[in-house]
Amino acid sequence: MDNRPNPEVLLKKLHKETRGKLTVFLGSMAGVGKTFTMLKSAHDQQREGKNIVIGWIETHGRAETEKLVTGLFKVAPLSVRYHENDLFEMDIDAILTLKPEIVLVDELAHTNVFGSRHVRRYQDVEELLEAGINVYTTVNIQHIESLNDVVAQITGIIVKETVPDYVLEEADTVQLIDIAPENLMQRLRDGKIYIPEQAKQALKNFFRQGNISALRELALRFTAQRVDKDLAEYMQDHHIEGPWPAAGRVMVCISGSPFSAQLIRAANRLATGLRSELLAVHIEAEKMDFPIGDKERDRIAKNMRLAEDLGAKTLTVVGQNLVDEMLLIARKQNVTAIVVGKPNHSKLLELFRGSIVDNIIRRSGDINVYVIPGTKDTKNVRVTDFTPNSVALSYRQVCLSLSMVVFITAFGWWLKEQLEILNIAFLYILPVLFSALWWGKWASYLSAIVGILALDFYFIEPIMTFSVGDVRYIWSFVIFLLLSALIGGRTDELRKESKQARQQEKSTRAVYEFSRDIVAVVNLEAIAKSLVRQAGETIERKILLLLPDDKGNISRQMQYDPQTGTVNETLRQITLHESESAVAAWVYKNKQAAGCSTDTLPGGKYMYVPIYSQETVFGVLGIDLAQQKLIPSERRLIDAWVRLAAVAMERVDLAEKARRTDLLLEADKLRTALFNSISHELKTPLSAILGCVTTLLEADSVYNQQDRIELLSNIKDSSFRMERLIGNLLDTARMESGMMKLKSDWCDMEDIIGTTLRRLGDLLKNHKVTVDVEPNLPFVQGDCVLIEQVLVNLLDNAIKYSQKQTEIVIRVKKIQGAIEIAIMDQGVGIPIEDLENVFHKFYRVKQPKKVTGTGLGLSICKGIIEAHKGKITAVNRSLGGAMIVFTLPLPDKNKKSSD
Numbered sequence: 001m002d003n004r005p006n007p008e009v010l011l012k013k014l015h016k017e018t019r020g021k022l023t024v025f026l027g028s029m030a031g032v033g034k035t036f037t038m039l040k041s042a043h044d045q046q047r048e049g050k051n052i053v054i055g056w057i058e059t060h061g062r063a064e065t066e067k068l069v070t071g072l073f074k075v076a077p078l079s080v081r082y083h084e085n086d087l088f089e090m091d092i093d094a095i096l097t098l099k100p101e102i103v104l105v106d107e108l109a110h111t112n113v114f115g116s117r118h119v120r121r122y123q124d125v126e127e128l129l130e131a132g133i134n135v136y137t138t139v140n141i142q143h144i145e146s147l148n149d150v151v152a153q154i155t156g157i158i159v160k161e162t163v164p165d166y167v168l169e170e171a172d173t174v175q176l177i178d179i180a181p182e183n184l185m186q187r188l189r190d191g192k193i194y195i196p197e198q199a200k201q202a203l204k205n206f207f208r209q210g211n212i213s214a215l216r217e218l219a220l221r222f223t224a225q226r227v228d229k230d231l232a233e234y235m236q237d238h239h240i241e242g243p244w245p246a247a248g249r250v251m252v253c254i255s256g257s258p259f260s261a262q263l264i265r266a267a268n269r270l271a272t273g274l275r276s277e278l279l280a281v282h283i284e285a286e287k288m289d290f291p292i293g294d295k296e297r298d299r300i301a302k303n304m305r306l307a308e309d310l311g312a313k314t315l316t317v318v319g320q321n322l323v324d325e326m327l328l329i330a331r332k333q334n335v336t337a338i339v340v341g342k343p344n345h346s347k348l349l350e351l352f353r354g355s356i357v358d359n360i361i362r363r364s365g366d367i368n369v370y371v372i373p374g375t376k377d378t379k380n381v382r383v384t385d386f387t388p389n390s391v392a393l394s395y396r397q398v399c400l401s402l403s404m405v406v407f408i409t410a411f412g413w414w415l416k417e418q419l420e421i422l423n424i425a426f427l428y429i430l431p432v433l434f435s436a437l438w439w440g441k442w443a444s445y446l447s448a449i450v451g452i453l454a455l456d457f458y459f460i461e462p463i464m465t466f467s468v469g470d471v472r473y474i475w476s477f478v479i480f481l482l483l484s485a486l487i488g489g490r491t492d493e494l495r496k497e498s499k500q501a502r503q504q505e506k507s508t509r510a511v512y513e514f515s516r517d518i519v520a521v522v523n524l525e526a527i528a529k530s531l532v533r534q535a536g537e538t539i540e541r542k543i544l545l546l547l548p549d550d551k552g553n554i555s556r557q558m559q560y561d562p563q564t565g566t567v568n569e570t571l572r573q574i575t576l577h578e579s580e581s582a583v584a585a586w587v588y589k590n591k592q593a594a595g596c597s598t599d600t601l602p603g604g605k606y607m608y609v610p611i612y613s614q615e616t617v618f619g620v621l622g623i624d625l626a627q628q629k630l631i632p633s634e635r636r637l638i639d640a641w642v643r644l645a646a647v648a649m650e651r652v653d654l655a656e657k658a659r660r661t662d663l664l665l666e667a668d669k670l671r672t673a674l675f676n677s678i679s680h681e682l683k684t685p686l687s688a689i690l691g692c693v694t695t696l697l698e699a700d701s702v703y704n705q706q707d708r709i710e711l712l713s714n715i716k717d718s719s720f721r722m723e724r725l726i727g728n729l730l731d732t733a734r735m736e737s738g739m740m741k742l743k744s745d746w747c748d749m750e751d752i753i754g755t756t757l758r759r760l761g762d763l764l765k766n767h768k769v770t771v772d773v774e775p776n777l778p779f780v781q782g783d784c785v786l787i788e789q790v791l792v793n794l795l796d797n798a799i800k801y802s803q804k805q806t807e808i809v810i811r812v813k814k815i816q817g818a819i820e821i822a823i824m825d826q827g828v829g830i831p832i833e834d835l836e837n838v839f840h841k842f843y844r845v846k847q848p849k850k851v852t853g854t855g856l857g858l859s860i861c862k863g864i865i866e867a868h869k870g871k872i873t874a875v876n877r878s879l880g881g882a883m884i885v886f887t888l889p890l891p892d893k894n895k896k897s898s899d
Contacts, residue, residue, distance in 0.1 A: 022129055022172055025038045027138070028219040032178060035057065082115060090121070114602075115603050141218050181216065267370075283319055343356070424459055444484065444492065511644070545559075577605075692718075743784075753812070777813075824883040838874050839858045872884065
């Protein structure tokens with residue numbers, strides 16, 4: 001059994017630990033003492049040493065409440081300019097700068113002034129919680145979103161300022177503030193809640209005895225459900241046995257009906273009572289009896305957001321039959337209860353169309369079906385294509401439709417001697433068909449009516465009148481109109497279905513093309529360019545992609561311009577307006593969408609969406625909405641692109657991290673090899689030096705002159721060996737850091753070879769050294785000391801890998817444009833597979849003979865020669881042994897003569 005913790009659970013746990021604690025003081029209505037109790041609790045915490053500040057408080061002029069404000073630090077409000085007036089809101093940035101332990105925020109359901117960072121105050125609170133600040137806040141039961149329609153039914157007042165249920169569900173503590181209705185009404189009469197004039201009006205309206213009792217019961221029930229939930233979670237976490245409710249899922253179907261919002265809230269209350277998940281489904285019918293308009297589409301999007309705010313999982317599908325799709329989803333998603341609305345249409349309509357509710361109940365099987373009655377809303381009628389806005393035709397469409405009728409009339413008049421009246425009548429169907437195809441059914445209906453009038457006026461006896469000589473033509477006109485209506489209506493439906501299919505195909509293709517473009521891309525800039533181009537070309541708006549720099553600031557941008565249809569090829573410094581840049585920075589920091597068409601900083605020109613995966617934010621996508629807002633399908637496309645881009649960018653980030661990890665591992669191996677090699681190479685000569693020095697100090701009189709000379713020679717050789725080792729390390733460090741500078745001078749290769757042989761005299765005494773220098777060699781221009789170091793390293797390498805009494809040859813000759821120096825030995829040679837690697841740092845050829853060294857000598861030679869613009873190679877000699885050849889370029893003759 002795998003006992004490893006789930007990563008998602010660990011992330012949620014870590015997020016919960018770093019997030020601030022939310023304490024909600026919940027009341028049944030205004031005046032019960034929520035703010036008073038919150039302030040008292042704050043004073044208690046302050047006496048215990050906690051750092052408390054007031055972010056926002058509403059005392060409403062109540063003396064006892066204002067008295068409790070004294071002694072607590074109050075953050076100055078932020079002034080917001082609105083319609084030539086200065087209004088005040090809570091200063092979130094000031095609180096974040098202070099970062100207190102607890103902040104008091106009164107009236108959680110408040111709507112902020114336009115121009116504030118967030119539309120609603122509960123969003124301000126969420127930002128403070130994400131910053132790790134504990135929050136005390138107050139709210140009344142009528143402001144809870146899922147109870148909105150219940151409160152409206154009880155009080156007759158629709159509360160517009162609501163708080164999503166998840167805010168209270170995620171609260172760490174919910175404290176109910178409750179007093180008896182009689183005491184509350186007495187407080188109202190005493191002027192402790194409102195001034196006397198307002199109190200009298202309130203007692204007649206909202207503060208009636210029945211309203212207070214009903215709202216109080218709602219508050220008690222809500223708190224009891226919260227306590228019950230907390231107890232169940234505690235018992236499960238501590239493995240306490242008990243009767244556990246069976247987990248299930250409640251499904252509600254979302255539509256554009258005004259009643260749909262009530263249905264969602266009812267389903268949420270049912271799911272909360274059953275301790276089940278809520279699933280909100282919108283089914284788009286492939287063939288609609290009544291095509292929906294823009295207002296209804298907006299209402300669907302609003303209802304989907306409402307369901308998400310209530311914590312529901314949302315799903316959108318396309319199907320032919322509403323009942324079939326609903327039951328299919330219910331069985332696939334393991335739904336235990338379906339919430340549907342009670343129909344308000346007439347029985348006559350049910351006879352023709354059937355009852356959806358009856359079909360669901362009859363075919364639901366083991367699934368429970370809850371039918372919720374809805375309240376009629378005359379202000380929010382169904383918006384279909386029969387509304388005045390959808391019926392209205394443009395002047396151009398009317399003219400073109402009538403022009404087709406005029407053309408058919410003229411054509412029929414010209415051929416009336418050759419055509420029968422029936423043939424001419426059929427010709428008038430063409431304007432009906434084309435009008436429906438190009439401009440919709442209302443244009444086709446207009447063409448049909450005008451066509452019948454023209455047929456009667458010009459071709460039916462008596463001609464040039466609207467009277468009919470034969471009454472049988474009346475039935476022909478009726479049939480013609482019915483046929484035209486059928487053809488026009490069906491053609492219009494096909495046109496709309498075709499348009500919808502093209503839109504869906506366009507969306508699917510856009511997502512597919514983007515995923516195909518980035519599937520194998522490992523470059524962040526290429527992914528950014530593909531995202532900006534795909535989004536800009538599909539939704540035809542200006543697109544910005546903002547990416548962070550090395551310091552974590554989103555200062556680089558990539559942009560798509562819809563007018564030119566181009567994307568700037570490379571990332572450049574940001575050029576946004578200061579206010580837009582601030583919104584983008586907030587989105588990058590908080591990983592939440594903001595800007596135009598959102599509830600956070602909505603005053604901007606762009607809507608900004610974060611591109612992030614788990615805890616990493618890769619950038620911010622900005623969409624210009626100054627001219628036109630996004631439709632729901634475009635918003636879904638953007639969400640899909642952002643998720644795909646986040647996955648691709650995460651892949652690139654992981655690949656880069658893997659590459660850096662490999663480099664670190666390689667560096668660790670090199671460091672280990674260096675330490676091992678240096679420790680061994682330094683230890684050997686150092687031990688020899690210490691041994692010889694100790695011998696000379698302790699027993700100098702025992703040894704004769706020859707023995708002392710031999711001991712001192714050993715000290716000298718070991719010191720020289722350590723000097724070369726340390727010199728190689730220093731040379732390597734200088735080359736790696738770029739600090740090695742060439743001292744350009746004229747160098748005589750014969751002098752350099754002579755100096756090198758004198759330095760290595762003692763090491764070369766067991767070898768025969770042959771020097772073959774071509775006569776009249778020109779001087780080379782370079783650093784004589786470093787070239788000498790190259791010869792020292794190469795000769796030392798030849799000594800190590802060849803037997804004693806073997807020959808080492810130094811050959812120098814002029815080739816075209818360079819001097820070539822070759823060092824040849826008669827050793828074991830270099831394995832063919834190692835010829836390309838011998839010049840790498842710390843690389844040593846494996847030999848049966850134990851050879852000392854760090855593997856740096858040849859790499860240093862390579863660095864020095866390449867710094868002189870030369871080349872160095874290693875080859876095996878045909879007669880045995882190895883040969884290392886390097887070249888030094890000769891200076892330009894013109895330059896030399898000028899020097």
